[in-house]
Amino acid sequence: MSMYGTDKRHHTLTVLVENKAGVLARVAGLFSRRGYNIFSLAVAPSDDERFSRITIVVDVESSPLDQIMKQLDKLIPVVSITELDPSVARERELLLATLEAGPETRGQLIQLVGVFEGKIIDVGRDRLTVALEGAPRKLDDFEDLIRSYGIVEMQRTGRVALPMLDRSGDHSPLRLADSTTGTNTEKAG
Amino acid sequence: MELTGAQALIKSLEKQQVEVMFGLPGGAILPVYDPILDSSIRHILVRHEQGAGHMAEGYAQVTGRPGVAMVTSGPGATNIVTPLADAYMDSIPLVVVTGQVATTAIGTDAFQESDITGITMGITKHNWLITDVNDIPRVVAEAFHVATTGRPGPVLIDVPKDIANSTMEWYWPEPSELDLPGYHPLTEGDPALIRSAVELLLAAERPVIYAGGGILKARAADSLRELAERTGIPVVTTLMARGSFPDSHPLCLGMPGMHGNYTAVTAMQRSDLLIALGSRFDDRVTGRVDAFAPDAKVIHVDIDPAEHNKVRRADVAVAGDCRLVIDEMLSALDALGLPHSDATRGGSGGAPSDAVEGAPARSGSLAAACPRERLVPWRAQLGEWQQRFPLVYDQQPGSGALKPQFVLEALRDATPDDTIVASGVGQHQMFASQWWQFDHPYTWVNSGGLGTMGFAVPAAIGAKVGRPDKTVWAVDGDGCFQMTAQELVTASSERIPVKIAILNNAYLGMVRQWQEMFYEERYSEVYLSPDLPDYVGWAESMGCVGIRVDSTEEVASAIDKANNIDDRPVVIDFRTDAFEKVYPMVAAGASNDDIMVDPSLLGGDR
Numbered sequence: 001m002s003m004y005g006t007d008k009r010h011h012t013l014t015v016l017v018e019n020k021a022g023v024l025a026r027v028a029g030l031f032s033r034r035g036y037n038i039f040s041l042a043v044a045p046s047d048d049e050r051f052s053r054i055t056i057v058v059d060v061e062s063s064p065l066d067q068i069m070k071q072l073d074k075l076i077p078v079v080s081i082t083e084l085d086p087s088v089a090r091e092r093e094l095l096l097a098t099l100e101a102g103p104e105t106r107g108q109l110i111q112l113v114g115v116f117e118g119k120i121i122d123v124g125r126d127r128l129t130v131a132l133e134g135a136p137r138k139l140d141d142f143e144d145l146i147r148s149y150g151i152v153e154m155q156r157t158g159r160v161a162l163p164m165l166d167r168s169g170d171h172s173p174l175r176l177a178d179s180t181t182g183t184n185t186e187k188a189g
Numbered sequence: 190m191e192l193t194g195a196q197a198l199i200k201s202l203e204k205q206q207v208e209v210m211f212g213l214p215g216g217a218i219l220p221v222y223d224p225i226l227d228s229s230i231r232h233i234l235v236r237h238e239q240g241a242g243h244m245a246e247g248y249a250q251v252t253g254r255p256g257v258a259m260v261t262s263g264p265g266a267t268n269i270v271t272p273l274a275d276a277y278m279d280s281i282p283l284v285v286v287t288g289q290v291a292t293t294a295i296g297t298d299a300f301q302e303s304d305i306t307g308i309t310m311g312i313t314k315h316n317w318l319i320t321d322v323n324d325i326p327r328v329v330a331e332a333f334h335v336a337t338t339g340r341p342g343p344v345l346i347d348v349p350k351d352i353a354n355s356t357m358e359w360y361w362p363e364p365s366e367l368d369l370p371g372y373h374p375l376t377e378g379d380p381a382l383i384r385s386a387v388e389l390l391l392a393a394e395r396p397v398i399y400a401g402g403g404i405l406k407a408r409a410a411d412s413l414r415e416l417a418e419r420t421g422i423p424v425v426t427t428l429m430a431r432g433s434f435p436d437s438h439p440l441c442l443g444m445p446g447m448h449g450n451y452t453a454v455t456a457m458q459r460s461d462l463l464i465a466l467g468s469r470f471d472d473r474v475t476g477r478v479d480a481f482a483p484d485a486k487v488i489h490v491d492i493d494p495a496e497h498n499k500v501r502r503a504d505v506a507v508a509g510d511c512r513l514v515i516d517e518m519l520s521a522l523d524a525l526g527l528p529h530s531d532a533t534r535g536g537s538g539g540a541p542s543d544a545v546e547g548a549p550a551r552s553g554s555l556a557a558a559c560p561r562e563r564l565v566p567w568r569a570q571l572g573e574w575q576q577r578f579p580l581v582y583d584q585q586p587g588s589g590a591l592k593p594q595f596v597l598e599a600l601r602d603a604t605p606d607d608t609i610v611a612s613g614v615g616q617h618q619m620f621a622s623q624w625w626q627f628d629h630p631y632t633w634v635n636s637g638g639l640g641t642m643g644f645a646v647p648a649a650i651g652a653k654v655g656r657p658d659k660t661v662w663a664v665d666g667d668g669c670f671q672m673t674a675q676e677l678v679t680a681s682s683e684r685i686p687v688k689i690a691i692l693n694n695a696y697l698g699m700v701r702q703w704q705e706m707f708y709e710e711r712y713s714e715v716y717l718s719p720d721l722p723d724y725v726g727w728a729e730s731m732g733c734v735g736i737r738v739d740s741t742e743e744v745a746s747a748i749d750k751a752n753n754i755d756d757r758p759v760v761i762d763f764r765t766d767a768f769e770k771v772y773p774m775v776a777a778g779a780s781n782d783d784i785m786v787d788p789s790l791l792g793g794d795r
Binding site for chain 2: 017018021022025026029030033050064066067070071073074075076077078079080
C-alpha cells in the first residue's frame, strides 16, 4: 500500500519561480482556488539566488495535469515547469520518526534501521528517533514495517527530484524538453 | 532628478500616456494625491471606490487602453475588489493603485490596513507590493506591460505610505530592464496547426464560427469579417463579443447561450465544426457540457493556452493572438486557392459596407450571402430556423404594460448606430443584448463573466470619458441602478453626459423569472417597489434630468428629449412589465437541445 506518492495518479512537478515574497502563496492559492490537490510540496532556494525551486507532487485525479501546468504557467513569477516522470527522475525524500522502542523490540528496530541504511539520531529510555533518506517507495516500505512497533510521531519532507542524467552522450543532464517522457513547458502569458 | 515616490508614481503614469484616472483619496494614498495637482492626468473623483473600478473598466473596454484607478488602503482597496474580479473574468486591462500603511506598520493590524495583495492574488493577473521606492518606475512599467499584453487583465500596485514619501533618483526603464523572467506572452500561432485548422474548416459541412471577447481584445473584428465572408461560415457572437461581427450581416446568427436566440444555440448544437475564436466555452454558452455540440470537431484559437481543453477538448488548439491567427488562416486560404471575398460575396455586390447596409437584419437571408456551394444547405437550414424561431414579444398598444423589449427597440432606433451601450446584469442585460443591433465593435460594455450588478452606471461614465464623441446609453435594471447610482453625482459634477434607461419592473427580475419557472412561483426576496426610491426625484437630486415613462406613447418623446440633452446626465425611469420573461432560455444544467423558446411560437400563451 502506498501512502506517499508512488501512486500513478501522483505526478511530480518541479517549478522554478522567482525568489520573491509571496510566491509560495501564489502557487498554493492557485491550487486551492482551482480545486487541485497538492500531495506534497517542498521549497528551497535554487543554485541561482534569483530563483527558488518548488517541487510539487500533484494528484491528477482532481484535475488533468495539462490544466494544472498551464494554469501554473500563467503565474507571472513562475519561470518554468517541468514534469518529472519517476522513470526519468531521481527522487529523494527524508523521513524522521520517533518510535516506541522498549527493551524487547529495540534490537529488532535497530536492525531494521540498519537494513534500510537509516540513522538513529536520538535515543530515549524507551523511544528512538530515526532518520531515513531515500526514494519515496523505500520510505513507504520502511513506514509500513515500523508501524507495528508503534509510531509516536513521524514527519516526511515531501519529495525533491532532479532529472536523470543522460548516459549516452556528454554527461550533461537529460534535456527534458527533448525527452519523450518528460514535458517541459515554456512560459506563456 | 530627485523625486518622492509619490511624484515618481504619477510621473510613471504620465510616461504610460495615462490621460485619465478614476479614484478617491484617503489616508495612506494621500502623498500620491498631492502631485496629481501638478499632473497632466485628469483625475475623476468618484463617490465609491467600486465606481472607480467599473469606470476604469468601461474606459478600457471602449478605448482598448488600460483603465487606471487609484484608491486608498483598507476599505478603499477592498471596495475595488469587485471591479478587479470583474475585469479578471472579462480580461479587461486595468491598473489599480492602492495606498498601503507604512512598511513599518504592515502586519500590525494598523488603521485601514488590509492585505490587498493577498486578497486580490486570485483575481488579478499579477500584483505588486512595493517595498523599495526605487522600484516604482520599473513596477509601473511592468504593471502596464502585464495588464495589456497576452491575455489582458487587471493588475494592482500596492504603495505603502512611507515608500510614497521617501525619495529616489528618477529613471524610466527600458523595456529590457523589466524584471519579468517568467512572462513571455504568446502572439503568433503555430503555422502547422493553423494549416490543419484551415483544412478542417474547408472540409466542414455545418461549420459555425464561435466568436468570443478575444476578437475584441485582439482588435480582430475586420479579420473575423474577412474570414467569415471568404468562407461563407456563419458567426455567433457571445455576450462578450457583441459588436465584433455586425448583427446586420447576413452571416451573423447573434448571441448563443442560456438566453441566446434559437438559431445561434441550435446551429452550435448541430454543427460539425466549431471554430472558437477568443471564446472559452463558458457554462452559460455550453449548457450541459457533455451534451454540447455533440457532433462538432473543435478548432480553438486562444491567446491563453490554459483555455484549451479546459472545458471542451479541441481537435486543433492554436495558442496565439486572434488577429494574427485569423490573418494567418486567411493566408493559408490563399495558399489553398480559396478565392477572395469579393468573388464569394455574390448577389449583394459592391464594397463590404454596402453589403452590410443593404442586408436586411435578422431576416433569414443567409442563403443569399455567400454562394459557397457546400454550405448552401446548412445556411438554408439556419435561415429556416431564423424564420421559425425569431425573437418575439407582444406589446399591446395603448395602456397595456410597457414591454422592456419595446423600450429597447425604440431606444435602438432613435440613437446613432454607433451608440455605446452599457448594461448591468440580469433580464435587462439579456434583453439589451438580444434586441440591440450591434454593428460596430466596442459599442457594448457589460459584465459578462462575473455578472456584477451595478456595473452599468459607472461603466457608462467611464465609456463616455473614453469616447466623449459618442452617445453613451446605460440600459439598467432597477435593482442594479440602486447599487451604484450615486456615481451619477460624479457624472454631473464632472459634466459627463451619460444617459440611463432604467427598465424598472420593481423586481430583481432575473431572480424572479427563475423563481417563477423553477421554484413554483414562490417569490422570495425579489420585490423592490417601483416607487421607492422615487427615481426621477433621485436623479434630479444628483444633478441629472429625470423622466418617467409609463406607457408606449411616452417612450419616443422621452428618448428624444434625452438624446437632446448634452450638458448633464439623463435618467429615464421606464415602468416595464414585471411579468415579462427572457426567452429563449436554456435552464441551468440543461442541454442546449432543451432550449425553451417563447411559448407563443409553439402556439401557447405568453
